[in-house]
Amino acid sequence: SCWHSMRVAVVVLGDVGLSPRMQYHSRSLAEEGNQVDVIGFAGTPCWPTITNNKNISLHLIPTGKKQEPTRFWFIQKILKVIWQTVLLFRLLLWSIERPDYILIQVPPAIPILLVAHIVSWARWSRLVIDWHNYGWTILRVTKKEHYSVTIYRLWERIFGRGAHDYFCVSEAMQKDLYQNWGIRARVLYDRPPEEYRKATLEESHKLFLTNDFGRNSDKSDSAFTIQGSDGKVSYRQNRPILLISSTSWTPDEDFGVLVDAMAELDSKIEKLGKPFPQIRLVVTGRENALTIQYRKDIISRNLKHVTIYTAFLSYADYSTLLGSADLGLCLHQSSSSLDLPMKVVDMFGCQLPVCAINYTACVILNTNTHSDLDYQSW
Secondary structure, eight states: OTTTTOEEEEEEEEEGGGOHHHHHHHHHHHHTTOEEEEEEEOSSOOOHHHHTOTTEEEEEEOOOOOOOOOTTHHHHHHHHHHHHHHHHHHIIIIISOOOSEEEEEESOOTTHHHHHHHHHHHTTOEEEEEEOSOHHHHHHHHHTTOHHHHHHHHHHHHHTSSOSEEEESOHHHHHHHHHHHOOOOEEOOOOOOTTOSOOOHHHHHHHHHTSGGGBOTTSSSBSSEEEOTTSOEEEOTTOOEEEEEEOOOOTTBOHHHHHHHHHHHHHHHHHHOSOOOOEEEEEESOOOHHHHHHHHHHHHHOOSSEEEEEEOOOHHHHHHHHTTOSEEEEOBOOSSSOSOOHHHHHHHHTTOOEEEOOOGGGGGTTTSSOOOSOEEEO
C-alpha cells in the first residue's frame, strides 16, 4: 500500500532480461497502478508482461562489445565504472521524472550504491536496496584474497547502509546483514510467475519439433512425442529421459561436476548390458567462453547413452521446457551460502522435481515455495 500511485525507478546494473526478480518487482508495482521506470542494460528481451505494460517505461543501455580481460584488467574495470557512473547519473537525474522511490539490485554494488544514494538525496527520493547476495563474495571466487575483494567488501559495507528500506532473498541473508552490518532487511521470497506451469503435451510436442534436443536423430520428428491422425499428441514408447539444467556459465556453477556425473552415468548404463532409455540433458543459458570450453569437453567424452545439448531459449520456450522435463538439475553454489537459486523456484512452478547442490540457505526451499515437490540436494 505504501507504493500506491507512486513513481518508482527500478535499476538493474546488468541485463534486465536476465534479472527475473527485478522484472517481478516491476510488474507487481505496475499492476498496483504505479508508474515504473526500468533502467538497465539491453540484451535479453524482457518478458511480454514488462514490454507490453503501459505503466512501465524501459530505459535500456546498449551493452556494446565485451572486452576481453588483459593484464591491465583493473584499469579496464575503473574505466567501466566511470562510464557506468556517467550513464546512471544522466538517466536518474535528467532522463526520467523524479521518482518517489529508487529500487536497486545488489550486487553489483559498484558504482550503483553510491550513485543511488546521491540521486535519492538530490531528488528527494527514497532508496530501497534489494540484496540478492554479496558482490565481494562473488569476486572472491575468481580473485581469492586479491585487494579488490577487500575494496568491494568495504564499499558494500559503507554504501549498503543508509537506505529507506531493504529487501533480501533469504532468512539466512537477513540474519547475516543484521549481525555483521546492522542492516534490517525484510525477506521477500521468490515465487514462480503464473506462466510457469506443467506444459501440455501439445505445447511440448511443438517445442520438441523446433529444437535439436527434442527431435529424432534424423530431425524428422519428435523423439519424445507423436501426433496421431486425429491430431492427438501422446508420448512415444521408450522415449528418452529429459533432464534440464539452467546455468549462467559463471565460476560459481561448476558445470564440470555435471559433465563428470553424466560420463559416470553413461558408463554404468553401458555395463548394464540390457536396454535402458536414452538420456537427453539440455543446458540452457547465454553462451560465453566457458560454454565453448565445456562443449569441447563433452565431445571428447564420446558418450553413448547420454546426449548433452546447450540452448539459449526464449522466455516462453524456457518455461515450456521446464514443464516438459522429467528432472531439473541445479549446480548453483552460492558464493556466500546466503542466496537462493531462482531457477529452482521456476522449476517448482512447472511441477518439476529438482536435484541440487546443497548449501546453508537451500534448506528453506521446500518450506517456502508452496510446492509439494521433492527437492533433493547433495
